[in-house]
Amino acid sequence: MPKAPAGTLYRGREGMWSWVAHRITGVLIFFFLFAHVLDTALVRVSPSSYDSVIATYKNPIVNLMEVGLVAAVVFHALNGIRITLIDFWKSGPRFQRQMLYTEIVVWLVLVVPGAFFMLKHMFETLFGSAS
Amino acid sequence: MTVTDDLSTTAPAASGPTATAGRTVTLKIRRFDPEVSAKPLWKSYTVPFDPSDRLLDALHYVKWNLDGSLSFRRSCAHGVCGSDAMRINGSNRLACKVLVKDLGPEISIEPIKGLPVEKDLIVDMEPFFDAFRAVKPYLIAEGHEPTRERLQSAADRERFDDTTKCIMCAACTTSCPVFWNDGEYFGPAAMVAAHRFIFDSRDAGADERLEILNEREGVWRCRTTFNCSNACPRGIQVTKAIQEVKRALIFRRF
Ligand code: HEM
Ligand code: SF4
Ligand code: FES
Numbered sequence: 001m002p003k004a005p006a007g008t009l010y011r012g013r014e015g016m017w018s019w020v021a022h023r024i025t026g027v028l029i030f031f032f033l034f035a036h037v038l039d040t041a042l043v044r045v046s047p048s049s050y051d052s053v054i055a056t057y058k059n060p061i062v063n064l065m066e067v068g069l070v071a072a073v074v075f076h077a078l079n080g081i082r083i084t085l086i087d088f089w090k091s092g093p094r095f096q097r098q099m100l101y102t103e104i105v106v107w108l109v110l111v112v113p114g115a116f117f118m119l120k121h122m123f124e125t126l127f128g129s130a131s
Numbered sequence: 132m133t134v135t136d137d138l139s140t141t142a143p144a145a146s147g148p149t150a151t152a153g154r155t156v157t158l159k160i161r162r163f164d165p166e167v168s169a170k171p172l173w174k175s176y177t178v179p180f181d182p183s184d185r186l187l188d189a190l191h192y193v194k195w196n197l198d199g200s201l202s203f204r205r206s207c208a209h210g211v212c213g214s215d216a217m218r219i220n221g222s223n224r225l226a227c228k229v230l231v232k233d234l235g236p237e238i239s240i241e242p243i244k245g246l247p248v249e250k251d252l253i254v255d256m257e258p259f260f261d262a263f264r265a266v267k268p269y270l271i272a273e274g275h276e277p278t279r280e281r282l283q284s285a286a287d288r289e290r291f292d293d294t295t296k297c298i299m300c301a302a303c304t305t306s307c308p309v310f311w312n313d314g315e316y317f318g319p320a321a322m323v324a325a326h327r328f329i330f331d332s333r334d335a336g337a338d339e340r341l342e343i344l345n346e347r348e349g350v351w352r353c354r355t356t357f358n359c360s361n362a363c364p365r366g367i368q369v370t371k372a373i374q375e376v377k378r379a380l381i382f383r384r385f
Contacts (some may be wrong), residue, residue: 007161007171007241008239008241009221011220011222012306012308012356012357012361013357013358013361015355015358015360015361015370016358019308019355019356083355086355087355087378088378088381090378093355093357093360093368093374094371096355096357
């Protein structure tokens with residue numbers, strides 16, 4: 001390709017955007033796991049520094065990131081099942097859109113209540129209702 | 132996106148196929164001429180149109196009445212030759228198959244993505260044809276040549292009917308994010324061509340072609356974005372055809 005400045009964004013549909021989301025969530029999960037392997041490995045090096053690293057996670061920002069991680073993992077896993085079905089199930093390509101809509105519904109059903117319970121504790125400590 | 136020049140040219144009361152129309156539309160075309168500038172630029176043209184006009188008519192209006200330097204390919208003007216695939220309002224379409232009235236007051240027109248642009252809407256199709264040739268898109272028969280035609284049942288013919296409809300416009304291949312990032316990828320159109328022979332009961336070259344598509348740049352690069360299926364002006368279920376090749380590779384059942 002010549003070094004031309006980019007044109008407009010390609011206007012793809014459900015399939016393209018679900019793939020973009022799948023790749024973004026996949027990369028996010030990878031970076032999380034990378035960090036997670038490091039911090040967990042620390043427990044063998046020095047349990048006390050492990051404790052202090054884990055202590056830094058106990059704040060609202062990390063709590064929000066955890067909610068984001070759950071949202072990303074759940075999407076990636078559900079969409080991964082959809083992609084697998086598209087490739088292996090005979091009628092997969094025909095129903096790719098319906099599978100995506102189903103997946104979004106399941107994702108909401110799992111992530112909305114999940115986020116509620118994950119954030120409940122944070123709100124309670126931040127705004128101090130029941131301790 | 133760099134809009135280096137947004138030159139608006141208003142249509143004079145010129146003669147042309149659509150000059151009688153009352154409504155106008157703005158065509159925003161991504162122009163590129165390596166002899167003038169190394170950078171492409173957007174130019175806008177205001178064009179009158181009739182409700183029955185296709186985008187190709189509007190492009191003709193520009194070329195014949197407003198700016199003769201505009202270059203694009205077209206031949207049949209009826210969706211059979213596959214010359215005029217371009218990116219219209221962001222997605223790949225044949226200019227001769229879409230109606231101007233369906234495309235809104237401002238229509239963006241760009242060359243198809245992933246192939247080297249030669250001038251304006253004309254791209255170098257050679258890499259696309261190379262991939263097509265690489266999958267051996269011709270009948271490979273074995274045994275003695277029959278004295279009559281090679282017979283086939285209606286059901287066997289039906290098996291690959293969808294992929295016989297391809298007009299080689301490249302709308303699918305150049306809608307594919309994998310192809311944009313990796314020009315070596317065979318791309319959907321070559322797989323459609325391979326599918327047409329792999330599932331033909333008269334053909335004996337299926338294994339050869341499956342091996343070719345099993346390679347690094349073959350079907351396993353496909354990320355099932357369905358851009359190809361959405362772009363195909365012939366309504367071919369391109370992603371499904373690719374999936375059938377993947378399944379054939381896994382199950383080796385024809
Ligand atoms: C929860 C279980 C998981 C399932 C069911 C799953 C499923 C999949 C599938 C089917 C693909 C292929 C996508 C395609 O062909 O377009 C894929 C791609 C990918 N996955 Fe996962 N995955 C899971 C977990 C993970 C984890 C833990 C990571 C990070 C370490 C990850 C990172 C990625 C990345 C980076 C891609 C590449 C995306 C692309 O090619 O566009 N996945 N996943
Ligand atoms: S499969 Fe469809 S989009 Fe692709 S080259 Fe053939 S006609 Fe064009
Ligand atoms: S000009 Fe022949 S397909 Fe459009």
